[in-house]
Amino acid sequence: MINNKPVEGPVCFIQIQIKTTEERYGESQMEFLCLLWALEKLHYYLDGTVFDVITDFKAVKSLSNTKTPNRNMMRWQIAIQDYRGNMTIAHKSGNIHKTSDGLRRWALSNTPGNPAWVPQEEHHIDSICVTDIGTEFFHQGKESNKMDKSCHILCQLLLKDCKDPPLSSKLDEIWKKAYYEGRFHLLDGIFYHRTKNTCFMALTDIALINIILHECHDSVAAGHLSEDRTLERVKTCSWWPNWNKDVAEYFQTCCRCQNGNRATGKKFRMMIQIQEPKSPWEIVHMD
Structure with missing residues (x-):
């Protein structure tokens, strides 16, 4: 009844998720x-x-x-x-x-003219956090590539734009495998590692790698996320040899994460010898 008049309308709305x-x-x-x-x-x-x-x-x-x-x-x-x-x-x-x-x-818009209109609350933005990489980071990346043996050889191979087996054989195994798969690109003196349709900066300097690990795990924007989430964040910004192992080791050595993520459950102990019963039904065990 609406305004004391019988009006046909929906009683409820239901939906189902079908099985496999x-x-x-x-x-x-x-x-x-x-x-x-x-x-x-x-x-x-x-x-x-x-x-x-x-x-x-x-x-x-x-x-x-x-x-x-x-x-x-x-x-x-x-x-x-x-x-x-x-x-x-x-x-x-x-x-x-x-x-x-x-x-x-054809859903109706949420306006006062809609019978099912619901007023929306206004949520004001308290702050906006923006993270950007300075030019010093890229400059340090270029200089570190000149000091690394594999990067120096890789630069010669990419500038030639042709396969050079004697020269490519001098690459480290991880760099050699990625090179033969066509994953490296050289742009403005910086190496980029291609994964499917995306390219990320390849790093060799330990200081730069530590900066990436800090920004993807320890910083305020990262918030000490889990190991899997940290791997996903690092994966979308940079690459270096054995990066996933370094991220796992960095997470396991994070004092705040190890103190906050304590192991739960009972501790493992040695099996206890049970005293042999003297009469039936003296000791009853249930598993």
């Missing part, structure tokens, strides 16, 4: 399954009342009068026997069936 076995159902079976599930969930509204089922799928009307049903159809027909005589299945074209289609295909 139900994903193989055809279109008709999915519509039948939807009807059966809705009758089950809305049983307390429909029990003992006369109601209409309005659907935009015409094949649903054949659920109650199919003469040669298959195994699933027969099981579903038995499930709706309690509603036979009170339920009428009617077909309504989707173009004019706007009661349900309009809700799921």
Whole structure:
């Protein structure tokens, strides 16, 4: 009742997440399954009342009068026997069936003109944190590449833009494997390591690597996240040989993380020798 007048409107909105076995159902079976599930969930509204089922799928009307049903159809027909005589299945074209289609295909904006309007709270921004890499970082990266043997050889190979087996054989094993896979690019004197569709700066200087580890784990923006989250952050900004092992070691040696993430559960102990019983039912054990 709205303003003391009977008005037709929705009672509730329900949805279902289908199971893995139900994903193989055809279109008709999915519509039948939807009807059966809705009758089950809305049983307390429909029990003992006369109601209409309005659907935009015409094949649903054949659920109650199919003469040669298959195994699933027969099981579903038995499930709706309690509603036979009170339920009428009617077909309504989707173009004019706007009661349900309009809700799921054309949602109303959250404005005062919407009957379901909900006022939204304003949340003011307290602060904005921006992290940027200075030019000194890139300059130090260029200088460190000149001092590294593998980077010096790799620079010659990339400038030649051709395979040089005698020269590439002098690379360290990790650098050699990545080079043959075509993962290195040279731009403005800086090496970049390519992974799928993204490129990240390749580092060799221990000081720069420690800066990356600090910013991805210890800094205020990082917040001492877990090892997996730290690996994801490092993975999206830089690369160096055995970087995943270095990140794992850095996380395991972080004092704050080790103090905060204490091991739970019972400690491992030696098995205790049980005293041999003297009479039946003297000692009872349950596992």
